[in-house]
Amino acid sequence: MASDIQALRVEKLSSHGEGIAFSNGKAIFIPYTIPEETVSVEVVEDHSSFSRARLLKVEEASPHRVEAPCPLFGICGGCALQHIEYSAQKSFKQRAAQEAFARIGGFDAGELPIVAGEPYGYRNRTQVHATKDGALGFTQANSRDVVKTPRCPTLVPVLNRWLSSENRKANPYRALSALIGDRPRFTAFGQDEHIYIEGRDAYARAAVAGKDFQFPTGHFFQSNLGVLEMLIERELGPIRAAGRGEIGNEIDKISEAGRPHEADGIASGHGNYALDLYSGAGLFSLFLADRFEAIECVESEAASVEAARMNLRGSSARIHFSDIPVERWIRTPRATYRFDTIVTDPPRTGLSPDVRSWLGSAKADTLVYVSCDHASLARDLKELKNRGWSIETIALYDFYPQTGRLEAVARLVRDAQ
Numbered sequence: 145m146a147s148d149i150q151a152l153r154v155e156k157l158s159s160h161g162e163g164i165a166f167s168n169g170k171a172i173f174i175p176y177t178i179p180e181e182t183v184s185v186e187v188v189e190d191h192s193s194f195s196r197a198r199l200l201k202v203e204e205a206s207p208h209r210v211e212a213p214c215p216l217f218g219i220c221g222g223c224a225l226q227h228i229e230y231s232a233q234k235s236f237k238q239r240a241a242q243e244a245f246a247r248i249g250g251f252d253a254g255e256l257p258i259v260a261g262e263p264y265g266y267r268n269r270t271q272v273h274a275t276k277d278g279a280l281g282f283t284q285a286n287s288r289d290v291v292k293t294p295r296c297p298t299l300v301p302v303l304n305r306w307l308s309s310e311n312r313k314a315n316p317y318r319a320l321s322a323l324i325g326d327r328p329r330f331t332a333f334g335q336d337e338h339i340y341i342e343g344r345d346a347y348a349r350a351a352v353a354g355k356d357f358q359f360p361t362g363h364f365f366q367s368n369l370g371v372l373e374m375l376i377e378r379e380l381g382p383i384r385a386a387g388r389g390e391i392g393n394e395i396d397k398i399s400e401a402g403r404p405h406e407a408d409g410i411a412s413g414h415g416n417y418a419l420d421l422y423s424g425a426g427l428f429s430l431f432l433a434d435r436f437e438a439i440e441c442v443e444s445e446a447a448s449v450e451a452a453r454m455n456l457r458g459s460s461a462r463i464h465f466s467d468i469p470v471e472r473w474i475r476t477p478r479a480t481y482r483f484d485t486i487v488t489d490p491p492r493t494g495l496s497p498d499v500r501s502w503l504g505s506a507k508a509d510t511l512v513y514v515s516c517d518h519a520s521l522a523r524d525l526k527e528l529k530n531r532g533w534s535i536e537t538i539a540l541y542d543f544y545p546q547t548g549r550l551e552a553v554a555r556l557v558r559d560a561q
Contacts, residue, residue, distance in 0.1 A: 149185035161224030163547025178206035208232035221285035223546040230263040249522035258543040261370040269367040278315035303334040359425040421488040426452030433461035474502040482507035493519025504531025511556040
């Protein structure tokens, strides 16, 4: 392809943190640029509906442009926005979410409050890679190669100290692999002075909002515990059970009969019953257990279910685990029960059509939808609104400063019948 150099005006930020400009009606994605900047770029990928370009020069800089604190910024692929002052980052990401809800969801989401913590030193969980010569680091931008990383400003201090210490060794991965096995990519989790390494430690531990959790070290767990605690306080704090009703009575019968500490005998009723879809290691369920007498946990990943059983073992609530995919669970008799509240935290792709359809007819008063992708959330909310749910609030959570990623929580209530 012949070199295609253009001067463009950047208009907005994508959900991946790239600037977006337009040429002849086609979107051009340009990393490391900022809305309202004029830039010279070279197109490096040209597709029918969009192009990608490499930044050559900033002709007219944004007042929000700053010097990146990390010398590997632009080389390491972990961060996309260190060149943007943090308050502006939040504003640009907020606008991108508002646009997604309007364009995909077909509704005006309003101001969309954005909840944030520290812009750096926040990350408790990271995936570390071995370089070809045995050092430790992260993958390069737009490449599978790995760059040695002496330190990372987004990591919490304990992980940063560990990474720096390891990389002062001649071949840190060789020594580490004796403990973790042949894992050229592995997860490290750290909080306070504790570090857990995948392969060395089967389970990691975390303290979140006064509760202790354990989870498989190599499996997903939220990477920003500070913002996670804010989300729990804001979104789960106000949830209360409707009151002791038929479900509470069924729980008494189970207890009197000496049944296991599970909700197996709970039938369709009113009040005191919560549903946690995609429940993982039981993070949200443990907080729901303070508010409800019974909780249904639906999670298909066996290791996560095992961790959830450990985390919820001492709970005062009756817990039932359904260790099957949500798409199968919605076809079981338990899916006909009535719930006070449903909490759902699906993967990035959002809810499947079958789950959206089930939620449209589910017997529940409140739905709390935790999303790591506002595009799929916008799509799902559009259908839920058409199936009898009203959006009460939507809030944004900046779990990953210096990246384009943004999480959101929508609280929905049933329309009056």
